[in-house]
Amino acid sequence: MSEAILVLNAGSSSLKFSLFLQQEEALNVGLTGQLEGLYTAPRFKVKDALGALIAEKQWLEGESLGHEGAIAYLADFLREQLGPHHLVAVGHRVVHGGMRYTAPVALNAAIVQDLGGLTALAPLHQPHNLKPISILLAQHADLLQVACFDTAFHCTQAAVEQSFALPQQITELGVRRYGFHGLSYEYITSVLPQYAAQARRVVVLHLGNGASLCAIQDGKSVASSMGFTAVDGLPMGTRCGNLDPGVVLYLIDELKMDVRAIEKLLYQQSGLLGVSGISSDMRTLLDSDDPQAKFAVDLFVYRIARELGALAATMGGVDALVFTAGIGEHAPLIRQRVCQAAAWLGLDLDEAANQAGAARISRADSAVSAWLIPTHEEWMIAQHTRQILHRTRAHAASVLTH
Ligand SMILES: Nc1ncnc2c1ncn2[C@@H]1O[C@H](COP(=O)(O)OP(=O)(O)O)[C@@H](O)[C@H]1O
Ligand SMILES: CC(=O)OP(=O)(O)O
Numbered sequence: 001m002s003e004a005i006l007v008l009n010a011g012s013s014s015l016k017f018s019l020f021l022q023q024e025e026a027l028n029v030g031l032t033g034q035l036e037g038l039y040t041a042p043r044f045k046v047k048d049a050l051g052a053l054i055a056e057k058q059w060l061e062g063e064s065l066g067h068e069g070a071i072a073y074l075a076d077f078l079r080e081q082l083g084p085h086h087l088v089a090v091g092h093r094v095v096h097g098g099m100r101y102t103a104p105v106a107l108n109a110a111i112v113q114d115l116g117g118l119t120a121l122a123p124l125h126q127p128h129n130l131k132p133i134s135i136l137l138a139q140h141a142d143l144l145q146v147a148c149f150d151t152a153f154h155c156t157q158a159a160v161e162q163s164f165a166l167p168q169q170i171t172e173l174g175v176r177r178y179g180f181h182g183l184s185y186e187y188i189t190s191v192l193p194q195y196a197a198q199a200r201r202v203v204v205l206h207l208g209n210g211a212s213l214c215a216i217q218d219g220k221s222v223a224s225s226m227g228f229t230a231v232d233g234l235p236m237g238t239r240c241g242n243l244d245p246g247v248v249l250y251l252i253d254e255l256k257m258d259v260r261a262i263e264k265l266l267y268q269q270s271g272l273l274g275v276s277g278i279s280s281d282m283r284t285l286l287d288s289d290d291p292q293a294k295f296a297v298d299l300f301v302y303r304i305a306r307e308l309g310a311l312a313a314t315m316g317g318v319d320a321l322v323f324t325a326g327i328g329e330h331a332p333l334i335r336q337r338v339c340q341a342a343a344w345l346g347l348d349l350d351e352a353a354n355q356a357g358a359a360r361i362s363r364a365d366s367a368v369s370a371w372l373i374p375t376h377e378e379w380m381i382a383q384h385t386r387q388i389l390h391r392t393r394a395h396a397a398s399v400l401t402h
């Protein structure tokens with residue numbers, strides 16, 4: 001019987017999960033899977049440690065499973081799979097840690113309540129991140145649960161990056177820029193030396209249903225396209241990204257929209273979905289001949305290129321770009337268009353390598369290199385969870401021996 005760590009990663013359109021097994025000194029993947037397209041066309045896929053498909057299910061196009069349905073479905077599936085393994089901890093991705101949580105933490109009811117107070121800052125994520133935690137806490141109070149925060153990786157950013165130009169008393173309330181997708185950026189930072197050992201100034205493009213860019217210098221976050229909430233920065237599947245705050249005032253004053261209607265507009269009805277009027281899913285847009293689908297993709301690429309220039313400026317230049325997450329990993333056309341727009345930085349794309357999905361997608365003599373590296377937020381969460389598990393056990397042992 002192996003000890004097992006379960007990892008849950010609720011994104012805005014997906015619920016990803018991995019079961020890690022402690023085998024001798026190593027932490028190995030036992031199985032890994034996801035429920036994706038939760039609000040469009042849900043699909044469930046699970047692979048074993050060797051990458052073989054062990055379970056699959058597809059719901060009808062337009063059938064919404066939502067996060068609640070996904071959690072219930074996954075709980076039934078995992079109950080069968082755990083079989084001989086002893087579950088010792090569950091690690092969770094929690095998108096917002098606010099000002100207080102800048103490192104992974106062992107959870108209790110008080111912390112969960114505290115984190116619930118940040119829901120307004122991440123309405124598409126925080127409730128879904130906290131839901132399985134609360135269920136497990138009620139049913140298995142002794143099971144170690146660890147929260148790993150998207151915001152934590154960015155706590156190295158300078159005050160000028162973290163601040164809005166608002167009066168101090170508002171900033172002190174925590175109204176400042178945080179940045180997200182930090183577990184993804186932390187994972188990419190940990191493996192990047194295997195690819196581009198010399199690169200000191202890197203921009204990572206995390207392009208999924210949620211999308212952001214991060215400037216990373218000497219392994220530390222310097223700047224990110226996302227700010228106070230995960231609606232900032234790039235246009236995303238259903239989120240608008242950067243917006244003049246005057247637009248919000250206009251919506252209130254002139255269109256008489258209330259807070260909930262504006263939240264729905266900015267988080268769920270905008271981005272690729274709102275602009276195209278067709279879909280939030282990049283696959284559907286790339287397959288479509290509709291001019292609005294094409295315009296939504298053009299806008300997405302344009303805004304990435306613009307943000308890339310801004311982030312390069314924060315580091316005085318860039319040595320390498322890394323593409324990751326759903327779109328970054330699987331859409332060669334988007335990588336190609338972004339790299340072409342970044343030619344001015346000294347990036348020379350290797351078209352064949354990009355089409356083939358190779359790790360290095362820039363030419364050997366390109367001044368700026370470009371890479372395709374699959375992210376693995378679950379792996380990062382498992383590492384943090386294991387560390388806290390070991391610390392908890394060491395503490396218990398020292399209490400017993402003293
Ligand atoms: N083959 C593909 N081509 C283009 N886009 C893809 C492909 N596969 C996945 N995607 C995009 O990736 C997005 C999901 O990315 P992911 O990182 O899993 O999202 P989440 O933000 O939910 O974690 C989907 O919305 C889809 O648009
Ligand atoms: C923070 C965020 O946008 O996450 P995701 O991309 O998983 O939706």
Ligand SMILES: [Mg+2]
Nearest residue numbers: 011012208210
């Ligand atoms: Mg994600």
